[in-house]
Amino acid sequence: xxxxxxxxxxxxxxxxxxxxxxxxxxxxxxxAGRDPELHAFLHVAADEARTAADAVDRxxxxxRDPGPLAGVPIALKDNLCTRGIPTTCASRILxxxxxxxxxxxxxxLRAAGxxxxxxxxxxxxxxxxxxxxxxxxxxxxxxxxxRVPGGSSGGSAAAVGAGLVPLxxxxxxxxxxxxxxxxxxxxxxKPTYGLVSRYGLVAFASSLDQIGPFARSVADAAxxxxxxxxxxxxxxxxxDRPAPEIGRSLDAGVDGLRVGVVxxxxxxxxxxxxxRVREAAEDLARxxxxxxxxxxxxxxxxLSAYYLIAPAEASSNLSRYDGVRYGLRVDGPxxxxxxxxxxxxxFGPEVKRRIMLGTYALSAGYYDAYYGKAQRVRTLIxxxxxxxxxxxxxxxxxxxxxxxxxxxxxxADPLAMYMSDVCTIPSNLSGHPAISVPFGAGxxxxxxxxxxxxxxxxxxxxxxVAAELERAAARRAxxxxxxx
Amino acid sequence: xxxxxxxxxLEVHCELKTATKLFCCCRNEFGAEPxxxxxxxxxxxxxxxxxxxxxxxxxxxxxxxxxxCEVRPSTFHRKNYFYPDMxxxxxxxxxxxxxxxxxxxxxxxxxxxxxxxAHIEExxxxxxxxxxxxxxxxxxxALVDYNRAGVPLVEIVSEPDIRSSAQARRYVTELQAVLxxxxxxxxxxxxxxLRVDANVSVRRAGADAYGTRCEIKNLNSLRxxxxxxxHEVDRQVPLLxxxxxxRQETRHWDEDAGRTIPLRSKEEAFDYxxxxxxxxxxxxxxxxxxxxxxxxxxxxxxxRRERLHGLLGGAPAxxxxxxxxxxxxxxxxxxxxxxxxxxxxAELALVRAANELAADLDAARALDPAAFGALVxxxxxxxxxxxxxxxxxxxxxxxxxxxxAAIAAEKGxxxxxxxxxxxxxxxxxxxxxDEWARYCGGEDKLAGFFTGLVMRATGGKADGxxxxxxxxxxxx
Numbered sequence: 013x014x015x016x017x018x019x020x021x022x023x024x025x026x027x028x029x030x031x032x033x034x035x036x037x038x039x040x041x042x043x044a045g046r047d048p049e050l051h052a053f054l055h056v057a058a059d060e061a062r063t064a065a066d067a068v069d070r071x072x073x074x075x076r077d078p079g080p081l082a083g084v085p086i087a088l089k090d091n092l093c094t095r096g097i098p099t100t101c102a103s104r105i106l107x108x109x110x111x112x113x114x115x116x117x118x119x120x121l122r123a124a125g126x127x128x129x130x131x132x133x134x135x136x137x138x139x140x141x142x143x144x145x146x147x148x149x150x151x152x153x154x155x156x157x158x159r160v161p162g163g164s165s166g167g168s169a170a171a172v173g174a175g176l177v178p179l180x181x182x183x184x185x186x187x188x189x190x191x192x193x194x195x196x197x198x199x200x201x202k203p204t205y206g207l208v209s210r211y212g213l214v215a216f217a218s219s220l221d222q223i224g225p226f227a228r229s230v231a232d233a234a235x236x237x238x239x240x241x242x243x244x245x246x247x248x249x250x251x252d253r254p255a256p257e258i259g260r261s262l263d264a265g266v267d268g269l270r271v272g273v274v275x276x277x278x279x280x281x282x283x284x285x286x287x288r289v290r291e292a293a294e295d296l297a298r299x300x301x302x303x304x305x306x307x308x309x310x311x312x313x314x315l316s317a318y319y320l321i322a323p324a325e326a327s328s329n330l331s332r333y334d335g336v337r338y339g340l341r342v343d344g345p346x347x348x349x350x351x352x353x354x355x356x357x358x359f360g361p362e363v364k365r366r367i368m369l370g371t372y373a374l375s376a377g378y379y380d381a382y383y384g385k386a387q388r389v390r391t392l393i394x395x396x397x398x399x400x401x402x403x404x405x406x407x408x409x410x411x412x413x414x415x416x417x418x419x420x421x422x423x424a425d426p427l428a429m430y431m432s433d434v435c436t437i438p439s440n441l442s443g444h445p446a447i448s449v450p451f452g453a454g455x456x457x458x459x460x461x462x463x464x465x466x467x468x469x470x471x472x473x474x475x476x477v478a479a480e481l482e483r484a485a486a487r488r489a490x491x492x493x494x495x496x
Numbered sequence: 497x498x499x500x501x502x503x504x505x506l507e508v509h510c511e512l513k514t515a516t517k518l519f520c521c522c523r524n525e526f527g528a529e530p531x532x533x534x535x536x537x538x539x540x541x542x543x544x545x546x547x548x549x550x551x552x553x554x555x556x557x558x559x560x561x562x563x564x565c566e567v568r569p570s571t572f573h574r575k576n577y578f579y580p581d582m583x584x585x586x587x588x589x590x591x592x593x594x595x596x597x598x599x600x601x602x603x604x605x606x607x608x609x610x611x612x613x614a615h616i617e618e619x620x621x622x623x624x625x626x627x628x629x630x631x632x633x634x635x636x637x638a639l640v641d642y643n644r645a646g647v648p649l650v651e652i653v654s655e656p657d658i659r660s661s662a663q664a665r666r667y668v669t670e671l672q673a674v675l676x677x678x679x680x681x682x683x684x685x686x687x688x689x690l691r692v693d694a695n696v697s698v699r700r701a702g703a704d705a706y707g708t709r710c711e712i713k714n715l716n717s718l719r720x721x722x723x724x725x726x727h728e729v730d731r732q733v734p735l736l737x738x739x740x741x742x743r744q745e746t747r748h749w750d751e752d753a754g755r756t757i758p759l760r761s762k763e764e765a766f767d768y769x770x771x772x773x774x775x776x777x778x779x780x781x782x783x784x785x786x787x788x789x790x791x792x793x794x795x796x797x798x799x800r801r802e803r804l805h806g807l808l809g810g811a812p813a814x815x816x817x818x819x820x821x822x823x824x825x826x827x828x829x830x831x832x833x834x835x836x837x838x839x840x841x842a843e844l845a846l847v848r849a850a851n852e853l854a855a856d857l858d859a860a861r862a863l864d865p866a867a868f869g870a871l872v873x874x875x876x877x878x879x880x881x882x883x884x885x886x887x888x889x890x891x892x893x894x895x896x897x898x899x900x901a902a903i904a905a906e907k908g909x910x911x912x913x914x915x916x917x918x919x920x921x922x923x924x925x926x927x928x929x930d931e932w933a934r935y936c937g938g939e940d941k942l943a944g945f946f947t948g949l950v951m952r953a954t955g956g957k958a959d960g961x962x963x964x965x966x967x968x969x970x971x972x
Contacts, residue, residue, distance in 0.1 A: 092543075093541075093543040101542070109542075111542070112541070115543060213543055214543045215775075218774035218775050246547060248546065248548065248775060324771060325771075325774060328574050328576050328586050331586055332542070332584045332585050334585055336640070337539065337583065347580050351578055374770075374771050375767055
């Protein structure tokens with residue numbers, strides 16, 4: 013039996029058929045039962061969750077509007093600031109830090125009646141693709157404990173994939189929502205850059221970071237996005253216009269829509285993954301879409317550009333963890349020695365690697381050759397997308413090159429790990445939205461995600477196609493069960 | 497003629513007089529309890545983001561316009577280096593695309609100093625070293641106050657057009673007057689509102705190429721600026737004469753020791769790894785906003801001085817020229833103009849502004865011009881003595897205004913009628929015939945003796961000048 017959808021829970025709570033408290037208690041019980049094995053959570057905020065649930069129930073009882081996500085349990089990636097609740101980014105360096113404020117998205121969730129049940133595991137400071145780079149140890153895949161859930165938002169993906177919570181938030185800098193969503197068989201999306209406020213998201217690479225939803229259905233993901241999207245005066249890069257209508261178009265179908273299947277989002281993927289993407293394209297064509305193959309050669313430079321821009325920004329963003337004001341401090345004879353000792357002890361190897369890469373890329377004499385050139389590549393990729401969107405309405409490709417891989421397989425080889433994000437990085441560089449929808453399984457029986465990409469602020473159209481793919485996948489699953 | 501020429505370029509950091517900080521809503525104020533004007537943004541807490549203060553941009557545009565700069569679309573960069581009083585361990589500043597470029601400032605001596613740029617950046621917190629002597633190397637620990645972190649600054653960079661310590665002081669004085677006149681700054685060097693770094697080099701007189709420069713930091717007063725430049729020239733010239741070489745380095749001015757000491761050499765200079773600040777969007781003030789900023793500037797110091805000279809009439813005395821500079825430099829000239837418009841003589845209003853008002857700027861700038869004007873009128877009429885006028889002015893300043901006549905009455909300051917004064921002088925003269933004879937014989941200093949007697953007899957209500965006049969009249 014599949015777990016309940018967020019919208020069904022919210023509906024029942026809003027109508028007074030169920031209490032938020034009972035839903036929350038059930039989620040906390042599920043976490044207590046399953047998480048010792050999964051390790052999706054770094055912190056379960058049981059008391060705060062029950063208090064929040066009781067407030068929702070009081071609102072319902074008093075006849076006040078409890079919000080569109082009333083009583084829906086939600087898990088937050090542990091790089092989203094939560095007032096009074098530990099926020100560690102899975103790093104020793106933030107040990108013991110409790111933010112004095114809520115991220116803007118967290119405030120919006122609370123206002124919408126959602127119940128935050130805990131903080132989920134991630135690669136340290138969101139740097140990684142497997143959730144193995146966590147100071148607290150890895151998260152396991154909900155369907156196979158020997159495999160990774162993907163990353164960096166692996167804890168959120170596993171929590172939703174395992175049915176512990178119907179919704180979760182992650183952050184996506186190079187694919188960190190979409191890739192683990194694909195690996196764990198959930199929906200995961202990255203909004204247009206600036207659609208969702210970054211205020212309170214601990215920065216990794218500021219020009220690429222976006223917060224995005226995990227859900228078990230396209231409709232739930234749309235409902236969550238509608239709650240968190242919209243202008244925030246606290247984020248200067250937040251887009252100052254009304255959030256796009258998302259949920260209304262889910263049943264509109266794809267008749268007449270032009271879909272481009274991107275060669276660069278298929279060629280380097282495993283054959284079983286590529287096959288599912290082809291099937292998805294066929295299903296869209298059968299539903300009336302005009303499907304064509306196209307090529308965006310510029311995408312091949314995306315990974316290289318990303319691994320200069322993201323570490324460069326990270327090297328600056330992570331400077332503040334110096335032992336002076338909060339988190340870990342390892343003493344030394346003077347301030348510089350204390351800074352060094354703190355950072356040496358507080359950061360893990362992947363974070364150190366990226367700080368060094370980024371510091372080098374920004375150094376005097378190297379800036380133009382590395383950071384400057386990477387920014388020019390970024391411009392070329394944006395233009396390539398613009399040209400593609402003159403011909404088609406959405407693009408289609410794989411989300412991740414493979415299904416979930418074994419724990420430990422890629423940790424010794426950073427470049428192999430970096431390749432996990434090759435299909436998702438272009439959308440971060442361009443700032444465009446993209447969504448991963450579960451679409452069947454690979455040869456190993458583990459989930460495959462198909463990725464839909466759309467122009468800036470065309471989330472409505474993107475979700476429209478995603479919903480069609482969800483229906484197509486369900487038809488294929490049903491046909492499979494009937495043995496046809 | 498000296499064989500060496502001094503070449504100076506100045507970098508002046510000006511704290512902008514905004515209500516709130518550059519990137520958050522914390523108050524921008526001097527002297528608050530440590531770490532009370534702080535929030536997640538100016539503490540650089542994880543997840544916080546900067547939002548640019550519009551009024552800071554407006555003040556920066558006023559400065560640029562007043563300095564004849566081109567006001568341009570601009571961007572922000574991050575300047576990365578580790579320092580405990582910098583919460584993010586990078587400073588948000590403007591780098592290759594500053595808001596103001598290429599202007600000049602004309603000094604009262606008619607020399608012109610060209611301006612390279614005047615850009616926006618954020619201030620840092622303040623570290624105080626604790627224990628033992630309070631000096632860095634002997635300190636047990638340090639405390640950091642982040643109240644100043646994120647306060648808006650405009651850094652004004654001059655070309656190396658300045659040729660002496662005296663000219664450097666004139667430049668900073670005039671710049672301070674411009675910053676006060678435009679409303680951008682309170683101009684208080686003693687509170688760190690203006691901080692100066694000096695790039696100093698020397699070269700053989702007549703040479704085209706510049707010598708190797710040293711940057712001197714920690715110049716917190718005009719006096720420090722002048723002394724540090726003179727010291728640095730005295731250090732560099734013998735070095736060049738003996739070895740032919742000056743090392744390019746950053747040096748710290750030690751005010752107590754009266755010398756500069758090396759901080760770091762060019763080789764040790766930081767690599768700031770500047771890159772565009774991704775948390776802020778490019779700044780492109782539209783022409784209407786630029787025009788509003790330009791329109792808000794009002795009269796610049798040169799015009800303000802001219803206005804006062806016009807009120808004084810004729811050729812002003814050297815002392816008055818100095819008073820005009822002080823009053824305009826501190827932004828008090830509007831009070832003098834207002835007093836004159838109420839019928840007070842500009843000369844006396846100027847004296848009171850340059851002395852009593854300038855001694856307490858915060859109170860003076862908040863003072864009701866009408867009250868000041870009324871006070872000067874009373875003093876001029878002889879209704880108050882100079883001493884009484886100063887006492888009433890202190891009351892007015894502490895209250896921000898009021899009725900000077902009422903305050904004078906409350907204090908029992910009733911000026912003596914001419915008859916009472918004359919009678920008191922007569923009495924003193926009659927009671928001391930010997931002294932009077934000596935005074936009449938030419939011992940002028942005995943005027944003080946008689947003045948003291950009259951003051952005592954009138955309970956201090958007599959005006960010293962009026963007594964002296966009466967004594968002279970009696971002597972004939």
